Amino acid sequence: MKVTSIGHAGMLIETTAGSILCDPWFEPAFFGSWFPFPRNDQLSAELTEKIEHADFLYVSHLHGDHHDEAWLRSHLRRDIPILLPDYPTREQRRTLSELGFTNFVRTTDTEELEIAPGLKVAIHIESSITDGPGGDSALVVIADDAIVVDQNDCRTTDLGQLRAHGPVDLHWLQYSGAIWYPMVYEMDDEAKADACRAKVKAQFARAMRYVEHIDAGAVAPSAGPPCFLDPELFGLNMIDGDEASIFPDQSAFLTMLAEAGRTGASNIPGTTIEILTDGEANRIEITHPIPDDEVDAIFTDKRAYLERYQADWLPWLDDMKANWTAPTTDLLGSLTSWWEPLLEIAPTLRQQVGGNVLLRAMADDDHEQLDVLIDFPEGDVREHAGEPFSFRFDIDRRLVETVAAQRAVDWSNSLLLSCRFVAWRDGDFNEYVYNFFKSLSRERMRRAEAEAVRKVAPPDADAMAAEDDIQIGDYVVQRRCPHRNADLAAFGEIDGCEFVCTLHGWRFDIETGACLTAENEPGLQIRRA
Structure with missing residues (x-):
């Protein structure tokens, strides 16, 4: 070789x-x-x-x-x-x-x-x-x-x-x-x-x-x-x-x-x-x-x-910078309509951030500076009006405009790894701030929220046992995955003859419910509707 x-x-x-x-x-x-x-x-x-x-x-x-x-x-x-x-x-x-x-x-x-x-x-x-x-x-x-x-x-x-x-x-x-x-x-x-x-x-x-x-x-x-x-x-x-x-x-x-x-x-x-x-x-x-x-x-x-x-x-660098996208859009409106629905489905993640994040889209030749406040406790995105904040990012507005126009779902990958920004925080590192910026789609945010729940607020066993079954496709299944209690209403899907919990990728036989991912693990309660 x-x-x-x-x-x-x-x-x-x-x-x-x-x-x-x-x-x-x-x-x-x-x-x-x-x-x-x-x-x-x-x-x-x-x-x-x-x-x-x-x-x-x-x-x-x-x-x-x-x-x-x-x-x-x-x-x-x-x-x-x-x-x-x-x-x-x-x-x-x-x-x-x-x-x-x-x-x-x-x-x-x-x-x-x-x-x-x-x-x-x-x-x-x-x-x-x-x-x-x-x-x-x-x-x-x-x-x-x-x-x-x-x-x-x-x-x-x-x-x-x-x-x-x-x-x-x-x-x-x-x-x-x-x-x-x-x-x-x-x-x-x-x-x-x-x-x-x-x-x-x-x-x-x-x-x-x-x-x-x-x-x-x-x-x-x-x-x-x-x-x-x-x-x-x-x-x-x-x-x-x-x-x-x-x-x-x-x-x-x-x-x-x-x-x-x-x-x-x-x-x-x-x-x-x-x-x-x-x-x-x-x-x-x-x-x-x-x-x-x-x-x-x-x-x-x-x-x-x-x-x-x-x-x-x-x-090449000069040409690349000259062509950074600077669309004449309502940046604040775009971020608000994009992010507020994501914040709504992530209450545990918001709680773990616990404060405001200020995103300063810095001025360039075509745009004035725009200060955007992400209010995690309230789940709001709005223009900053002097409210206190715990985290701040200063980023060239052209770059913010570009990733917003692309609807980039992972700002860690699309923007932050560039090192083309300045950051400040009041206190220690907070992983949930960055988990938010890595998870800017409904699919990703559901996973980020589930991970936050698993870490800080695992569901009560009695409450889970009392939950009603749910229907996915032609099958009725228990609400929670037997692996790590993921909500199958969000993470369950049918893949051929297997039922998959997409949070961690665990698979079950669609007819018997037997776990296919690991031996001697609990099966899934599943039946045809």
């Missing part, structure tokens, strides 16, 4: 039974703030041909540095078989179908599936609200007497599952930051620097826990960091080590791996890592697309490398 890095979390896995293209990302993401590092816009024609004619496609999740919509739209055949993670909702399939893709291979969470003779995969999903209601996933590939784990940035909570398929030869793993905290926050410089150092330390500690538990023959740094070529954001790159940044590059992680007695697999776009099975124990062989000293220079002379990269892309 051979794995070729194509940048960030992207890779091409080649086996004797077929190839799998994973998370191809080439177009700058998040309003042109994130660029792949090292750059992957100079791949060889031979590798590009292999990428565009892969046998299978795997997209781990919907974030823009993994799901590159512009590239996917124009570079792959529409009937390429797509390995679909077993997410509780069908959002990813719908999104890919809207791009014209037609061939989907459904997988079952953690279960091995032979997709070609001699080629097995298993996809492990994480569907907690932390990853956004769209979820995240990791891929295990089993072929040619070797096993590769592509964990990318999936924060699986079961550290043993990914190793359950057998000894792992090569583990691709995120180690760097992929968030806006603390760089965008209004903080004292020293406090921000301390917070960055603490964040990096935590990132490395988490990554090393995965390394220790999966215990692969070699670990390949993956899924970051991005680099920032816009002059306004260039200071987010970690070059000298004293920047207020959470984005260390792979040289720091490889040093940590070596100090722990682990084998690290240095890689840049175009690097191939081949797993050789010609002896008693598998070993890896690494081949870079350029001489080793030039690979080293990317990291030892990083500023010069980034400045050359930046010079090539500055015209």
Whole structure:
């Protein structure tokens, strides 16, 4: 088996039974703030041909540095078989179908599936609200007497599952930051620097826990960091080590791996890592697309490398910014009509936010500043009139107008990861504020509310037992899922001969109610209407 890095979390896995293209990302993401590092816009024609004619496609999740919509739209055949993670909702399939893709291979969470003779995969999903209601996933590939784990940035909570398929030869793993905290926050410089150092330390500690538990023959740094070529954001790159940044590059992680007695697999776009099975124990062989000293220079002379990269892309950045959408719409009216119905169905989430959030759409050449108050206690969205608030976001109005016009359902993905904003909060981090901005559709908000209920206000057992059955399609079922009490009026649906609770993806036989997801678990009371 051979794995070729194509940048960030992207890779091409080649086996004797077929190839799998994973998370191809080439177009700058998040309003042109994130660029792949090292750059992957100079791949060889031979590798590009292999990428565009892969046998299978795997997209781990919907974030823009993994799901590159512009590239996917124009570079792959529409009937390429797509390995679909077993997410509780069908959002990813719908999104890919809207791009014209037609061939989907459904997988079952953690279960091995032979997709070609001699080629097995298993996809492990994480569907907690932390990853956004769209979820995240990791891929295990089993072929040619070797096993590769592509964990990318999936924060699986079961550290043993990914190793359950057998000894792992090569583990691709995120180690760097992929968030806006603390760089965008209004903080004292020293406090921000301390917070960055603490964040990096935590990132490395988490990554090393995965390394220790999966215990692969070699670990390949993956899924970051991005680099920032816009002059306004260039200071987010970690070059000298004293920047207020959470984005260390792979040289720091490889040093940590070596100090722990682990084998690290240095890689840049175009690097191939081949797993050789010609002896008693598998070993890896690494081949870079350029001489080793030039690979080293990317990291030892990083500023010069980034400045050359930046010079090539500055015209693109200028054009991109000039075309940011600034529609002449009633922004306040648009946000009010969009968000108030969502707030209405999320009383527990609102309670957990517990205060007002001020969104300041900052002035530009075409628009005045608009201050929008999201009143979580009351469930209102209105123009700010001096009321106190606990959280504040200052964002270029053009960007707010753009994501509002797009009806973007996940502002974490579409906007906040750009780091093109300033934030302030009165007190500690509140996950429910960001869960709101990740959940701007009825489907997502129902999941966010259910997660909040599960955490802070689980339904009373006696009250649940007294609830009436409900009808879905041609079947009458109990109101609550036997797994975690999800309200099946919101999350139940029929999928062929199975009944599915889409909150966590649990499945039941539609005729007998037997649980199909896990053995020895309670079944579902279900009958034909």
